Amino acid sequence: MPYLYKSNHCRLFHSPVTNRTPPSVSHPCELLEEECVASLIQKCPDMRTLRQIHAHFVKSPANSSSFYALSKILAFCALSPSGDLAYARRLFAQIPHPNVFSWNSMIRGSSQLPHPSKEPIFLYKQMLQKGFALPNSFTLAFVLKACSLISAFLEGRQIHCHAFKHGLYSSPFVQTGLLNFYAKCEELVAARLIFDEIPDKNLIAWSAMIGGYARLGLVNAALELFREMQGAGISPDEVTMVSVIQACAKAGALDLGKWVHAFIDRNGIKADLELKTALIDMYAKCGEIDRARKVFDRMEVRDTKAWSSMIVGLAIHGLVKDALELFSRMLESKVRPNHVTFIGVLSACAHSGLVSDGRRFWSIMHELGIEPMMEHYGCMVDLLCRSGLFEEAYSFVNTMPIMPNSVIWRTLLVGCKSNGSLDKAELVAKQLLELEPLSAENYVLVSNLYASSSQWEKVSYMRKKMKDNGVKVVPGCSSIEVDGFLHEFVVGDESHPEIKEIRKVLREITERVRLAGHEPWTSAVLHDVGEEEKEVALCEHSERLAIAFGLLKTKAPVPIRVVKNLRVCSDCHEVTKIISKAYNREIIVRDRVRFHRFVNGVCSCNDFW
DNA sequence: ATAGGGTTAG
Numbered sequence: 033m034p035y036l037y038k039s040n041h042c043r044l045f046h047s048p049v050t051n052r053t054p055p056s057v058s059h060p061c062e063l064l065e066e067e068c069v070a071s072l073i074q075k076c077p078d079m080r081t082l083r084q085i086h087a088h089f090v091k092s093p094a095n096s097s098s099f100y101a102l103s104k105i106l107a108f109c110a111l112s113p114s115g116d117l118a119y120a121r122r123l124f125a126q127i128p129h130p131n132v133f134s135w136n137s138m139i140r141g142s143s144q145l146p147h148p149s150k151e152p153i154f155l156y157k158q159m160l161q162k163g164f165a166l167p168n169s170f171t172l173a174f175v176l177k178a179c180s181l182i183s184a185f186l187e188g189r190q191i192h193c194h195a196f197k198h199g200l201y202s203s204p205f206v207q208t209g210l211l212n213f214y215a216k217c218e219e220l221v222a223a224r225l226i227f228d229e230i231p232d233k234n235l236i237a238w239s240a241m242i243g244g245y246a247r248l249g250l251v252n253a254a255l256e257l258f259r260e261m262q263g264a265g266i267s268p269d270e271v272t273m274v275s276v277i278q279a280c281a282k283a284g285a286l287d288l289g290k291w292v293h294a295f296i297d298r299n300g301i302k303a304d305l306e307l308k309t310a311l312i313d314m315y316a317k318c319g320e321i322d323r324a325r326k327v328f329d330r331m332e333v334r335d336t337k338a339w340s341s342m343i344v345g346l347a348i349h350g351l352v353k354d355a356l357e358l359f360s361r362m363l364e365s366k367v368r369p370n371h372v373t374f375i376g377v378l379s380a381c382a383h384s385g386l387v388s389d390g391r392r393f394w395s396i397m398h399e400l401g402i403e404p405m406m407e408h409y410g411c412m413v414d415l416l417c418r419s420g421l422f423e424e425a426y427s428f429v430n431t432m433p434i435m436p437n438s439v440i441w442r443t444l445l446v447g448c449k450s451n452g453s454l455d456k457a458e459l460v461a462k463q464l465l466e467l468e469p470l471s472a473e474n475y476v477l478v479s480n481l482y483a484s485s486s487q488w489e490k491v492s493y494m495r496k497k498m499k500d501n502g503v504k505v506v507p508g509c510s511s512i513e514v515d516g517f518l519h520e521f522v523v524g525d526e527s528h529p530e531i532k533e534i535r536k537v538l539r540e541i542t543e544r545v546r547l548a549g550h551e552p553w554t555s556a557v558l559h560d561v562g563e564e565e566k567e568v569a570l571c572e573h574s575e576r577l578a579i580a581f582g583l584l585k586t587k588a589p590v591p592i593r594v595v596k597n598l599r600v601c602s603d604c605h606e607v608t609k610i611i612s613k614a615y616n617r618e619i620i621v622r623d624r625v626r627f628h629r630f631v632n633g634v635c636s637c638n639d640f641w
Numbered sequence: 642a643t644a645g646g647g648t649t650a651g
Contacts, residue, residue: 070643104643111644133643140644173645208646215647239647246648274648309649316650341650372651379651407651 069101078114103133110141117141132165136174143178152178153187167194169203176209180216188213208236215244238266243275249282267299270307277310286318305331309338316345336370344376347383355380356389371402378411385419410439417447426456438468442477449481457481465497472503 072085086105089098106127109120124130124138135155142151156175159165167175172195179188192210195201207230214223227233227241238261245254258276261268268276273296280289293311296303303311308331315324328334328342339362346355359377362369369377374397381390394412397404409432416425425447429436441464448457461478468474479494 066642100642107643136644170645177646203646205646212647234646236647241647243647269647271648278649304648306649311649313650335649337650339650344650370650375651405651 066098066101069098070104073104073108076108076112079109079116079119082108082115099131099134102127103131103137106134107137110137111144115141117145129162129164132168132171135159135165136168136170139171139178140174143174143181148178148181150182150184153184156191167198167200169200169206172198172200173203173205173209176206176213180209180213183217185217185219188217204230204232204234204237208240211237212240212244215240215247218248220244220248220250233264233266235266235269235272238264239268239272239275242272242279246275246279246282249279251279251283251285251288254279255288268301270296270301270304273301274307274310277307277314281310281314281317284318286315286320289314289318305333305335305338309335309341312338312345313341316341316348319349321345321349321351334365334367336367336373339367340370340373340376343373343380347376347380350383352380352384352386369400369402371405371408374402374404375407375411378408378415382411382415382418385415387415387419387421390415406434406437406440409434409436410443413440413443413447417443417451420451422447422451422453422456426453426460436463438464438471438474441467442474445477445481449484454481454485469501470503472498475503 069085069089073082076082076085082105089101089105106120106123109115109123110117120138120141124134127134139152139155142149142155152175156167156171159167159171172191176188176191178184179191195206195210200206207226211223211226211230214220214226223241223244227237230237238257242254242257242261245257254276258268258272261272273292276292277289280286280292296307308327311327312324315321315327324342324345328338331338339358343355343358343362346358355376359369359373362373374393377393378390381393390412397408413425413429416422416428425444429440429444441460445457445460445464448454448460461481464474465478475494475498479491482488482490482494
């Protein structure tokens with residue numbers, strides 16, 4: 033059907049380029065044979081040249097029925113970094129019965145866009161509906177990748193069925209595709225079932241499974257598999273190591289992270305851009321900002337993510353000056369900052385109350401065409417509140433072009449308290465509880481606020497409201513790393529083998545907390561327990577369990593690391609302060625925003641709340 | 642005939 037290509041010829045070409053020989057392609061083909069098109073495409077540097085190849089191809093009637101050459105042209109447009117997916121789409125639309133190769137090119141091409149969509153999944157559905165081409169192992173691998181990018185669980189599960197239906201399940205590419213898909217959807221049990229079924233697990237399968245555990249911060253599972261992998265005689269590469277390092281970072285497991293770093297050096301694994309960025313992130317998240325900086329300084333090439341991870345790391349450590357200096361250097365080296373970089377920069381400003389700097393960076397961000405996201409608004413609200421500009425923060429939130437989320441309202445609520453704007457507090461609290469009526473921490477925060485102004489009736493009203501709404505307390509969770517193993521503690525969980533000794537130390541801590549004049553009423557609100565159980569409620573708080581464990585095991589004057597606090601309340605910080613002083617130890621507490629380094633009861637963070 | 646699966650910052 034030659035007319036098909038000729039008649040659409042004009043639509044595909046915006047300029048008359050048909051009679052010129054491509055400058056960079058000096059292939060002496062008179063007639064563009066199939067192989068010739070293929071070899072030209074191989075060397076094709078850009079779309080301009082491709083259009084010319086395409087034009088020659090279209091002009092030659094001998095070629096117009098060559099689906100092979102056409103699929104080569106299509107693949108270039110859809111897949112090459114110098115291709116043009118829009119051009120590929122137009123070309124594809126003109127092919128009456130695309131072959132499986134062309135479908136695959138379109139599916140893969142459309143899943144490589146910077147903003148993943150359902151387009152590849154729709155294409156796959158179309159392919160099945162039309163029924164002219166049957167999916168092969170490439171198809172399933174590509175569409176599974178697309179599903180994993182957007183966590184399209186239902187679609188991916190269907191493809192799992194298709195793999196059996198079309199007899200493609202035995203393909204290692206389909207298997208790792210499925211494994212990775214389930215892992216990305218956080219369905220680790222399903223992922224593990226597939227992993228265990230793979231007879232000859234290769235490097236990719238091992239890495240995908242380790243990566244699945246790593247993303248969820250299951251550091252022990254990730255490391256156990258990493259050890260098993262080596263036992264099975266498979267050598268990890270830099271991609272595997274990124275996941276292992278990420279697992280350490282997520283869990284705040286510094287000693288493990290250091291060991292893994294040494295492993296990388298010892299085994300001659302090349303630390304590339306990604307791995308170095310992962311190392312920076314790991315050291316920063318584990319509280320070793322100097323080591324993070326060392327890795328960063330030794331890098332030869334740094335992209336936006338590398339710069340950002342260092343800037344964010346410095347910011348969460350409260351090293352504001354260094355963070356902002358680094359940002360200037362980043363601009364000098366012509367690496368374009370993105371929204372994550374600005375989260376680091378703005379949060380750095382917020383930590384030190386640098387209002388005018390914060391405002392300046394806010395406008396630079398706009399000048400660079402970066403649309404502020406919720407996190408950026410959050411930083412600005414925090415900055416204004418900490419700088420005593422509560423009224424401005426309040427009107428800032430009320431004029432936001434996007435609906436403020438609970439984090440924004442909570443920031444503002446804390447701002448109400450510190451700025452003494454209790455009149456606005458009720459309004460903010462109302463917004464917060466309307467938006468998120470099922471989260472226990474909101475009730476605690478609001479009732480803390482009432483308690484600070486001795487409005488006890490409102491305190492008990494909050495407790496009642498929480499009960500009426502059926503709010504369940506999500507157990508707090510902390511972890512502590514001892515001798516290369518991460519111990520996790522969940523509130524109420526007594527399964528730890530050393531629970532008796534832990535309890536003994538906890539009682540001692542409780543006594544010290546009491547002697548210091550603190551009442552553990554935050555926990556009492558949460559647990560609603562009688563006087564007798566109050567002590568238990570306090571003790572059961574995960575962070576204190578972790579601290580207690582650290583005191584048991586850590587006899588030498590080394591820092592006690594309390595990390596991965598999912599729920600850190602101001603009460604915890606108080607306790608940490610007291611313990612640090614009593615035991616003359618350095619305690620590092622990490623919350624979602626920053627580090628608090630307590631030495632002899634004094635927090636190095638100047639904005640300790 | 643053509644091609645492919647695991648990785649970094651919030």
